[in-house]
Amino acid sequence: MEKYNQVKELLKKYDQEQLLVKYDEMTVEQKDQLLDQILEINFDGIKDLYELTKVKTTMGEDKISPISYVDKSKLSKEEYEELEELGVNEIKQGKLAAVTMAGGQGTRLGYDGPKGTFDIGLDTHQSLFELICETLKEAKKKYDVFVPWYIMTSHENHQRTVEFFEKNKYFGYPKNEVMFFMQGEIPTISMEGKILVNEKGFPRLAADGHGGVFESMLQSGALDDMKKRKVEWVFVGPVDNPLVNMVDEILVGLAKSKKCMAAGKSVVKARPEERVGVFCTRNGKPSVVEYTEITEEMANQRDENGELVYGESHINCNLFHIDRINKIAETKLPYHVAFKKANYLDEKGNLVEGKEPNSYKFEAFIFDAFTSLDSMAILRVKREDEFAPVKNATGVDSPETSRELYKKFHGIK
Ligand code: UTP
Numbered sequence: 001m002e003k004y005n006q007v008k009e010l011l012k013k014y015d016q017e018q019l020l021v022k023y024d025e026m027t028v029e030q031k032d033q034l035l036d037q038i039l040e041i042n043f044d045g046i047k048d049l050y051e052l053t054k055v056k057t058t059m060g061e062d063k064i065s066p067i068s069y070v071d072k073s074k075l076s077k078e079e080y081e082e083l084e085e086l087g088v089n090e091i092k093q094g095k096l097a098a099v100t101m102a103g104g105q106g107t108r109l110g111y112d113g114p115k116g117t118f119d120i121g122l123d124t125h126q127s128l129f130e131l132i133c134e135t136l137k138e139a140k141k142k143y144d145v146f147v148p149w150y151i152m153t154s155h156e157n158h159q160r161t162v163e164f165f166e167k168n169k170y171f172g173y174p175k176n177e178v179m180f181f182m183q184g185e186i187p188t189i190s191m192e193g194k195i196l197v198n199e200k201g202f203p204r205l206a207a208d209g210h211g212g213v214f215e216s217m218l219q220s221g222a223l224d225d226m227k228k229r230k231v232e233w234v235f236v237g238p239v240d241n242p243l244v245n246m247v248d249e250i251l252v253g254l255a256k257s258k259k260c261m262a263a264g265k266s267v268v269k270a271r272p273e274e275r276v277g278v279f280c281t282r283n284g285k286p287s288v289v290e291y292t293e294i295t296e297e298m299a300n301q302r303d304e305n306g307e308l309v310y311g312e313s314h315i316n317c318n319l320f321h322i323d324r325i326n327k328i329a330e331t332k333l334p335y336h337v338a339f340k341k342a343n344y345l346d347e348k349g350n351l352v353e354g355k356e357p358n359s360y361k362f363e364a365f366i367f368d369a370f371t372s373l374d375s376m377a378i379l380r381v382k383r384e385d386e387f388a389p390v391k392n393a394t395g396v397d398s399p400e401t402s403r404e405l406y407k408k409f410h411g412i413k
Contacts, residue, residue: 022201087249266312326385
Protein backbone atom coordinates (compact mmCIF):
# COMPACT_ATOMS: atom_id res chain seq x y z
CA MET A 1 0.00 0.00 0.00
CA GLU A 2 2.86 2.28 0.81
CA LYS A 3 4.32 1.78 -2.66
CA TYR A 4 0.92 2.44 -4.24
CA ASN A 5 0.55 5.71 -2.34
CA GLN A 6 4.04 6.77 -3.32
CA VAL A 7 3.25 6.10 -6.98
CA LYS A 8 -0.11 7.84 -6.77
CA GLU A 9 1.48 10.96 -5.42
CA LEU A 10 4.24 10.88 -7.99
CA LEU A 11 1.75 10.57 -10.85
CA LYS A 12 -0.35 13.38 -9.47
CA LYS A 13 2.69 15.61 -9.28
CA TYR A 14 3.58 14.96 -12.91
CA ASP A 15 0.01 14.78 -14.19
CA GLN A 16 0.46 11.20 -15.42
CA GLU A 17 -2.35 9.47 -13.52
CA GLN A 18 -3.52 7.60 -16.63
CA LEU A 19 -0.72 5.12 -15.92
CA LEU A 20 -2.92 3.46 -13.29
CA VAL A 21 -5.97 3.15 -15.54
CA LYS A 22 -5.91 -0.69 -15.49
CA TYR A 23 -4.48 -1.06 -12.00
CA ASP A 24 -7.70 -2.16 -10.31
CA GLU A 25 -8.21 -5.00 -12.82
CA MET A 26 -4.71 -6.42 -12.36
CA THR A 27 -3.47 -9.44 -10.40
CA VAL A 28 -1.37 -8.75 -7.31
CA GLU A 29 1.73 -9.66 -9.26
CA GLN A 30 0.92 -7.38 -12.17
CA LYS A 31 0.11 -4.54 -9.80
CA ASP A 32 3.50 -4.84 -8.21
CA GLN A 33 5.21 -5.03 -11.57
CA LEU A 34 3.39 -1.92 -12.77
CA LEU A 35 4.28 0.08 -9.65
CA ASP A 36 7.92 -0.91 -10.00
CA GLN A 37 7.95 0.09 -13.65
CA ILE A 38 6.43 3.46 -12.86
CA LEU A 39 8.97 4.10 -10.12
CA GLU A 40 11.75 3.54 -12.63
CA ILE A 41 10.52 6.27 -14.96
CA ASN A 42 12.45 9.52 -14.97
CA PHE A 43 9.47 11.90 -15.07
CA ASP A 44 11.58 15.05 -15.26
CA GLY A 45 13.36 13.50 -18.21
CA ILE A 46 10.00 12.81 -19.88
CA LYS A 47 8.99 16.44 -19.36
CA ASP A 48 12.19 17.56 -21.06
CA LEU A 49 11.56 15.17 -23.94
CA TYR A 50 8.07 16.56 -24.39
CA GLU A 51 9.56 20.04 -24.66
CA LEU A 52 11.88 18.67 -27.32
CA THR A 53 8.88 17.74 -29.46
CA LYS A 54 8.07 21.43 -29.82
CA VAL A 55 11.47 22.36 -31.16
CA LYS A 56 12.31 22.08 -34.85
CA THR A 57 15.75 20.57 -35.43
CA THR A 58 18.04 22.93 -37.25
CA MET A 59 21.74 23.28 -37.45
CA GLY A 60 21.49 26.25 -35.09
CA GLU A 61 24.87 27.83 -34.56
CA ASP A 62 26.73 24.67 -35.55
CA LYS A 63 29.46 25.13 -38.09
CA ILE A 64 28.94 22.47 -40.74
CA SER A 65 31.71 21.71 -43.25
CA PRO A 66 32.31 18.93 -45.77
CA ILE A 67 34.26 15.90 -44.60
CA SER A 68 37.12 14.31 -46.50
CA TYR A 69 36.75 10.76 -47.67
CA VAL A 70 38.58 8.01 -49.50
CA ASP A 71 36.89 6.57 -52.58
CA LYS A 72 37.41 2.81 -52.55
CA SER A 73 37.05 2.57 -56.32
CA LYS A 74 39.68 5.25 -56.92
CA LEU A 75 42.46 3.78 -54.80
CA SER A 76 45.61 2.95 -56.77
CA LYS A 77 46.66 -0.71 -56.82
CA GLU A 78 49.42 0.03 -54.28
CA GLU A 79 47.12 1.98 -51.97
CA TYR A 80 44.52 -0.76 -52.14
CA GLU A 81 46.99 -3.51 -51.40
CA GLU A 82 48.49 -1.63 -48.51
CA LEU A 83 45.12 -1.13 -46.84
CA GLU A 84 44.11 -4.67 -47.65
CA GLU A 85 47.18 -6.10 -45.99
CA LEU A 86 46.65 -4.02 -42.86
CA GLY A 87 43.01 -5.05 -42.63
CA VAL A 88 43.52 -8.71 -43.40
CA ASN A 89 46.16 -8.89 -40.71
CA GLU A 90 43.76 -7.61 -38.10
CA ILE A 91 40.95 -9.89 -39.24
CA LYS A 92 43.13 -13.00 -39.35
CA GLN A 93 44.22 -12.34 -35.79
CA GLY A 94 40.58 -12.42 -34.71
CA LYS A 95 40.50 -8.71 -33.88
CA LEU A 96 37.22 -7.99 -35.67
CA ALA A 97 33.69 -8.49 -34.33
CA ALA A 98 30.38 -7.71 -36.02
CA VAL A 99 27.33 -6.17 -34.40
CA THR A 100 23.97 -6.27 -36.16
CA MET A 101 21.45 -3.77 -34.94
CA ALA A 102 18.18 -5.66 -35.10
CA GLY A 103 16.15 -3.92 -32.43
CA GLY A 104 14.19 -1.57 -34.69
CA GLN A 105 10.43 -1.76 -35.01
CA GLY A 106 10.37 -1.69 -38.80
CA THR A 107 7.22 0.42 -38.71
CA ARG A 108 7.48 1.54 -42.32
CA LEU A 109 7.82 -2.01 -43.59
CA GLY A 110 4.74 -2.97 -41.62
CA TYR A 111 5.90 -6.56 -41.10
CA ASP A 112 4.77 -8.30 -37.96
CA GLY A 113 7.98 -9.88 -36.80
CA PRO A 114 11.63 -9.02 -36.19
CA LYS A 115 12.88 -7.34 -39.38
CA GLY A 116 15.80 -9.77 -39.58
CA THR A 117 13.37 -12.65 -40.10
CA PHE A 118 11.89 -10.95 -43.17
CA ASP A 119 12.04 -12.77 -46.51
CA ILE A 120 12.79 -10.30 -49.33
CA GLY A 121 11.41 -12.71 -51.88
CA LEU A 122 14.45 -14.48 -53.30
CA ASP A 123 13.85 -17.96 -54.68
CA THR A 124 15.80 -19.34 -51.72
CA HIS A 125 13.49 -17.47 -49.30
CA GLN A 126 16.48 -16.62 -47.14
CA SER A 127 15.73 -14.16 -44.37
CA LEU A 128 17.68 -10.94 -43.91
CA PHE A 129 19.51 -12.55 -41.00
CA GLU A 130 20.56 -15.46 -43.16
CA LEU A 131 21.64 -13.21 -46.03
CA ILE A 132 23.85 -11.04 -43.86
CA CYS A 133 25.30 -14.09 -42.13
CA GLU A 134 26.71 -15.05 -45.54
CA THR A 135 29.41 -12.37 -45.24
CA LEU A 136 30.62 -13.99 -42.05
CA LYS A 137 30.68 -17.42 -43.63
CA GLU A 138 32.61 -15.99 -46.57
CA ALA A 139 35.12 -14.47 -44.16
CA LYS A 140 35.65 -17.87 -42.55
CA LYS A 141 36.51 -19.29 -45.96
CA LYS A 142 38.81 -16.40 -46.82
CA TYR A 143 40.58 -15.82 -43.52
CA ASP A 144 39.95 -18.99 -41.57
CA VAL A 145 38.46 -17.11 -38.62
CA PHE A 146 35.00 -16.96 -37.18
CA VAL A 147 34.13 -13.32 -36.71
CA PRO A 148 32.03 -13.23 -33.52
CA TRP A 149 28.53 -11.97 -34.28
CA TYR A 150 26.56 -9.90 -31.78
CA ILE A 151 22.89 -9.28 -32.45
CA MET A 152 21.18 -6.35 -30.78
CA THR A 153 17.51 -7.11 -30.15
CA SER A 154 14.77 -5.17 -28.38
CA HIS A 155 12.57 -6.24 -25.47
CA GLU A 156 9.82 -6.51 -28.04
CA ASN A 157 11.54 -8.87 -30.47
CA HIS A 158 14.24 -10.62 -28.44
CA GLN A 159 12.48 -13.90 -27.87
CA ARG A 160 11.25 -14.27 -31.44
CA THR A 161 14.72 -13.45 -32.74
CA VAL A 162 16.47 -16.06 -30.62
CA GLU A 163 13.82 -18.65 -31.52
CA PHE A 164 14.35 -17.89 -35.20
CA PHE A 165 18.10 -18.47 -34.92
CA GLU A 166 17.47 -21.73 -33.03
CA LYS A 167 14.92 -22.91 -35.55
CA ASN A 168 17.28 -22.16 -38.42
CA LYS A 169 20.29 -23.70 -36.68
CA TYR A 170 22.10 -20.37 -36.69
CA PHE A 171 22.26 -20.58 -40.50
CA GLY A 172 25.20 -22.93 -40.19
CA TYR A 173 27.31 -20.43 -38.23
CA PRO A 174 28.67 -21.77 -34.92
CA LYS A 175 26.26 -21.03 -32.11
CA ASN A 176 29.07 -20.13 -29.72
CA GLU A 177 30.08 -17.30 -32.09
CA VAL A 178 26.65 -15.68 -31.91
CA MET A 179 25.57 -13.56 -28.96
CA PHE A 180 22.36 -11.62 -28.41
CA PHE A 181 21.99 -8.51 -26.32
CA MET A 182 18.94 -6.39 -25.69
CA GLN A 183 18.76 -2.66 -26.16
CA GLY A 184 17.15 -0.20 -23.75
CA GLU A 185 13.61 1.16 -23.82
CA ILE A 186 12.01 4.52 -23.28
CA PRO A 187 8.33 5.52 -22.80
CA THR A 188 6.33 6.83 -25.74
CA ILE A 189 4.10 9.85 -25.11
CA SER A 190 0.94 11.36 -26.51
CA MET A 191 0.74 14.70 -28.27
CA GLU A 192 -0.20 16.16 -24.85
CA GLY A 193 2.89 14.74 -23.18
CA LYS A 194 1.15 11.86 -21.40
CA ILE A 195 2.97 8.54 -21.20
CA LEU A 196 1.01 6.03 -23.25
CA VAL A 197 -0.53 2.94 -21.68
CA ASN A 198 -0.40 -0.27 -23.70
CA GLU A 199 -3.27 -2.75 -24.13
CA LYS A 200 -2.14 -4.66 -21.04
CA GLY A 201 -2.18 -1.57 -18.87
CA PHE A 202 1.57 -1.00 -18.67
CA PRO A 203 3.55 2.02 -19.87
CA ARG A 204 4.07 1.76 -23.59
CA LEU A 205 7.82 1.53 -24.00
CA ALA A 206 9.80 1.47 -27.23
CA ALA A 207 13.37 0.69 -28.20
CA ASP A 208 15.58 3.70 -27.60
CA GLY A 209 17.07 3.98 -31.12
CA HIS A 210 20.19 2.56 -32.72
CA GLY A 211 22.27 5.01 -30.69
CA GLY A 212 21.42 2.79 -27.73
CA VAL A 213 23.84 0.21 -29.11
CA PHE A 214 26.86 1.46 -27.16
CA GLU A 215 25.22 1.59 -23.75
CA SER A 216 23.56 -1.80 -24.24
CA MET A 217 26.83 -3.39 -25.37
CA LEU A 218 28.38 -2.18 -22.14
CA GLN A 219 25.51 -3.05 -19.83
CA SER A 220 24.73 -6.45 -21.32
CA GLY A 221 28.29 -7.70 -21.04
CA ALA A 222 28.71 -7.94 -24.84
CA LEU A 223 31.63 -5.53 -24.66
CA ASP A 224 33.29 -7.62 -21.95
CA ASP A 225 32.81 -10.70 -24.05
CA MET A 226 34.53 -8.97 -26.97
CA LYS A 227 37.41 -7.99 -24.74
CA LYS A 228 37.80 -11.57 -23.55
CA ARG A 229 38.05 -12.58 -27.18
CA LYS A 230 40.70 -9.90 -27.72
CA VAL A 231 38.55 -8.06 -30.25
CA GLU A 232 39.82 -4.59 -31.17
CA TRP A 233 37.55 -3.50 -34.00
CA VAL A 234 33.79 -3.63 -33.95
CA PHE A 235 31.77 -3.27 -37.12
CA VAL A 236 28.28 -2.02 -36.32
CA GLY A 237 25.73 -2.39 -39.08
CA PRO A 238 22.03 -2.67 -39.84
CA VAL A 239 19.85 -5.73 -40.22
CA ASP A 240 17.90 -4.33 -43.13
CA ASN A 241 20.54 -4.26 -45.84
CA PRO A 242 21.26 -7.67 -47.38
CA LEU A 243 24.33 -6.26 -49.12
CA VAL A 244 25.98 -5.13 -45.89
CA ASN A 245 29.64 -6.12 -45.94
CA MET A 246 30.43 -6.76 -42.30
CA VAL A 247 33.98 -7.99 -42.88
CA ASP A 248 35.66 -5.34 -45.00
CA GLU A 249 39.44 -5.48 -44.86
CA ILE A 250 39.73 -2.08 -46.59
CA LEU A 251 37.58 -0.37 -43.96
CA VAL A 252 39.62 -1.91 -41.14
CA GLY A 253 42.86 -1.13 -42.96
CA LEU A 254 41.81 2.48 -43.53
CA ALA A 255 40.96 3.07 -39.86
CA LYS A 256 44.26 1.53 -38.88
CA SER A 257 46.36 3.40 -41.41
CA LYS A 258 44.75 6.73 -40.56
CA LYS A 259 45.03 5.95 -36.84
CA CYS A 260 41.33 6.71 -36.42
CA MET A 261 39.22 5.29 -33.63
CA ALA A 262 36.31 4.92 -36.06
CA ALA A 263 35.56 4.62 -39.73
CA GLY A 264 32.30 4.93 -41.61
CA LYS A 265 31.10 3.90 -45.03
CA SER A 266 29.33 6.27 -47.36
CA VAL A 267 27.62 5.98 -50.71
CA VAL A 268 27.05 8.95 -53.00
CA LYS A 269 23.70 10.59 -52.42
CA ALA A 270 21.41 9.67 -55.30
CA ARG A 271 20.03 13.20 -55.68
CA PRO A 272 20.23 16.41 -53.63
CA GLU A 273 16.79 15.94 -52.10
CA GLU A 274 17.26 12.27 -51.13
CA ARG A 275 16.07 11.74 -47.57
CA VAL A 276 19.34 10.55 -46.07
CA GLY A 277 21.80 11.97 -43.58
CA VAL A 278 25.23 12.85 -44.94
CA PHE A 279 28.65 12.81 -43.31
CA CYS A 280 30.10 16.22 -42.51
CA THR A 281 32.15 17.89 -39.82
CA ARG A 282 30.25 19.79 -37.16
CA ASN A 283 32.26 22.32 -35.23
CA GLY A 284 35.33 20.50 -36.45
CA LYS A 285 34.22 17.01 -35.38
CA PRO A 286 32.90 14.18 -37.52
CA SER A 287 29.14 14.18 -37.71
CA VAL A 288 26.08 13.54 -39.86
CA VAL A 289 23.76 16.28 -41.00
CA GLU A 290 20.22 15.03 -41.43
CA TYR A 291 18.02 15.74 -44.41
CA THR A 292 15.65 17.56 -42.09
CA GLU A 293 18.46 19.82 -40.93
CA ILE A 294 20.37 20.63 -44.07
CA THR A 295 19.46 23.77 -46.02
CA GLU A 296 18.40 23.46 -49.64
CA GLU A 297 21.39 25.50 -50.68
CA MET A 298 23.83 23.18 -48.93
CA ALA A 299 22.09 20.09 -50.26
CA ASN A 300 22.55 21.38 -53.81
CA GLN A 301 26.09 22.70 -53.44
CA ARG A 302 28.55 21.12 -55.88
CA ASP A 303 32.33 21.17 -56.10
CA GLU A 304 34.48 21.94 -59.15
CA ASN A 305 34.02 18.34 -60.39
CA GLY A 306 30.27 18.64 -60.23
CA GLU A 307 29.99 16.36 -57.19
CA LEU A 308 27.68 17.18 -54.30
CA VAL A 309 29.73 18.78 -51.51
CA TYR A 310 27.44 17.14 -48.96
CA GLY A 311 26.98 13.91 -50.83
CA GLU A 312 28.45 11.20 -48.61
CA SER A 313 25.34 9.38 -47.37
CA HIS A 314 25.60 7.70 -44.02
CA ILE A 315 24.48 4.10 -44.49
CA ASN A 316 24.78 2.95 -40.88
CA CYS A 317 27.85 0.83 -41.57
CA ASN A 318 30.52 1.96 -39.16
CA LEU A 319 33.57 0.59 -37.47
CA PHE A 320 34.70 1.49 -33.96
CA HIS A 321 37.77 0.75 -31.95
CA ILE A 322 36.75 -1.09 -28.83
CA ASP A 323 38.41 1.43 -26.50
CA ARG A 324 36.25 4.18 -27.96
CA ILE A 325 33.05 2.18 -27.52
CA ASN A 326 33.69 2.08 -23.82
CA LYS A 327 33.96 5.86 -23.69
CA ILE A 328 30.92 6.49 -25.87
CA ALA A 329 28.85 4.06 -23.83
CA GLU A 330 29.45 6.13 -20.73
CA THR A 331 28.15 9.35 -22.29
CA LYS A 332 24.47 9.92 -22.85
CA LEU A 333 23.55 10.55 -26.47
CA PRO A 334 20.75 13.05 -27.15
CA TYR A 335 17.29 11.86 -28.14
CA HIS A 336 15.54 12.71 -31.39
CA VAL A 337 11.79 12.84 -31.78
CA ALA A 338 9.80 10.62 -34.14
CA PHE A 339 6.08 11.13 -34.70
CA LYS A 340 4.54 7.66 -35.05
CA LYS A 341 1.31 5.67 -35.01
CA ALA A 342 0.55 3.86 -31.77
CA ASN A 343 -2.36 2.04 -30.17
CA TYR A 344 -2.93 2.91 -26.55
CA LEU A 345 -5.52 3.12 -23.77
CA ASP A 346 -6.89 6.54 -22.94
CA GLU A 347 -7.46 7.79 -19.39
CA LYS A 348 -10.78 5.94 -19.29
CA GLY A 349 -9.22 2.67 -20.44
CA ASN A 350 -10.65 2.83 -23.97
CA LEU A 351 -8.47 1.66 -26.83
CA VAL A 352 -7.30 4.42 -29.15
CA GLU A 353 -6.15 3.06 -32.48
CA GLY A 354 -3.30 4.88 -34.17
CA LYS A 355 -4.45 5.09 -37.76
CA GLU A 356 -2.44 8.26 -38.25
CA PRO A 357 0.70 9.32 -36.38
CA ASN A 358 -0.49 10.22 -32.89
CA SER A 359 2.45 9.82 -30.53
CA TYR A 360 6.06 10.67 -29.95
CA LYS A 361 8.83 8.13 -29.77
CA PHE A 362 12.35 9.03 -28.75
CA GLU A 363 15.44 7.63 -30.33
CA ALA A 364 19.16 8.08 -29.92
CA PHE A 365 21.07 7.96 -33.21
CA ILE A 366 24.35 6.18 -33.66
CA PHE A 367 25.91 9.09 -35.50
CA ASP A 368 25.59 11.41 -32.52
CA ALA A 369 28.47 9.41 -31.14
CA PHE A 370 30.74 10.62 -33.93
CA THR A 371 31.16 14.12 -32.50
CA SER A 372 33.02 12.63 -29.54
CA LEU A 373 35.73 11.45 -31.95
CA ASP A 374 38.62 13.62 -33.06
CA SER A 375 38.48 12.19 -36.53
CA MET A 376 36.83 9.48 -38.53
CA ALA A 377 37.95 7.77 -41.71
CA ILE A 378 35.23 7.80 -44.35
CA LEU A 379 35.28 5.16 -47.05
CA ARG A 380 33.09 5.83 -50.07
CA VAL A 381 31.83 2.57 -51.51
CA LYS A 382 29.65 1.85 -54.52
CA ARG A 383 25.94 1.92 -53.82
CA GLU A 384 25.31 -1.09 -56.05
CA ASP A 385 27.91 -3.13 -54.13
CA GLU A 386 26.81 -2.49 -50.59
CA PHE A 387 23.48 -0.73 -50.24
CA ALA A 388 20.11 -2.41 -50.73
CA PRO A 389 18.00 -1.16 -47.81
CA VAL A 390 14.59 -2.55 -46.91
CA LYS A 391 12.67 0.32 -45.33
CA ASN A 392 9.25 0.67 -46.95
CA ALA A 393 6.59 -1.89 -47.88
CA THR A 394 6.50 -0.66 -51.48
CA GLY A 395 8.29 1.82 -53.75
CA VAL A 396 11.68 3.25 -52.84
CA ASP A 397 13.88 1.07 -50.57
CA SER A 398 11.34 -1.73 -50.50
CA PRO A 399 11.73 -5.54 -50.56
CA GLU A 400 11.36 -5.34 -54.33
CA THR A 401 14.18 -2.85 -54.91
CA SER A 402 16.38 -4.58 -52.34
CA ARG A 403 15.83 -7.98 -53.95
CA GLU A 404 16.69 -6.64 -57.41
CA LEU A 405 19.89 -5.01 -56.14
CA TYR A 406 20.84 -8.18 -54.29
CA LYS A 407 20.25 -10.33 -57.36
CA LYS A 408 22.19 -7.99 -59.61
CA PHE A 409 25.18 -7.90 -57.29
CA HIS A 410 25.26 -11.68 -56.91
CA GLY A 411 24.52 -12.34 -60.56
CA ILE A 412 21.27 -14.17 -59.80
CA LYS A 413 18.77 -14.43 -62.66
P1 UTP B 1 15.71 2.44 -38.92
O1 UTP B 1 16.07 3.72 -38.32
O2 UTP B 1 15.55 2.39 -40.38
O3 UTP B 1 14.43 1.89 -38.17
O4 UTP B 1 16.80 1.38 -38.47
P2 UTP B 1 13.54 0.60 -38.34
O5 UTP B 1 13.08 0.24 -37.01
O6 UTP B 1 14.22 -0.50 -39.10
O7 UTP B 1 12.34 1.09 -39.23
P3 UTP B 1 11.17 2.18 -38.96
O8 UTP B 1 11.86 3.52 -38.89
O9 UTP B 1 10.46 1.81 -37.70
O10 UTP B 1 10.32 2.03 -40.17
C1 UTP B 1 18.09 1.24 -39.01
C2 UTP B 1 18.73 0.06 -38.32
O11 UTP B 1 18.83 0.28 -36.93
C3 UTP B 1 18.16 -0.73 -36.20
C4 UTP B 1 17.16 -1.33 -37.16
O12 UTP B 1 16.82 -2.63 -36.77
C5 UTP B 1 17.93 -1.26 -38.47
O13 UTP B 1 18.86 -2.31 -38.55
N1 UTP B 1 17.52 -0.14 -35.01
C6 UTP B 1 16.72 0.95 -35.11
C7 UTP B 1 17.72 -0.76 -33.80
O14 UTP B 1 18.44 -1.78 -33.70
N2 UTP B 1 17.10 -0.22 -32.71
C8 UTP B 1 16.33 0.87 -32.76
O15 UTP B 1 15.80 1.29 -31.71
C9 UTP B 1 16.13 1.48 -34.00
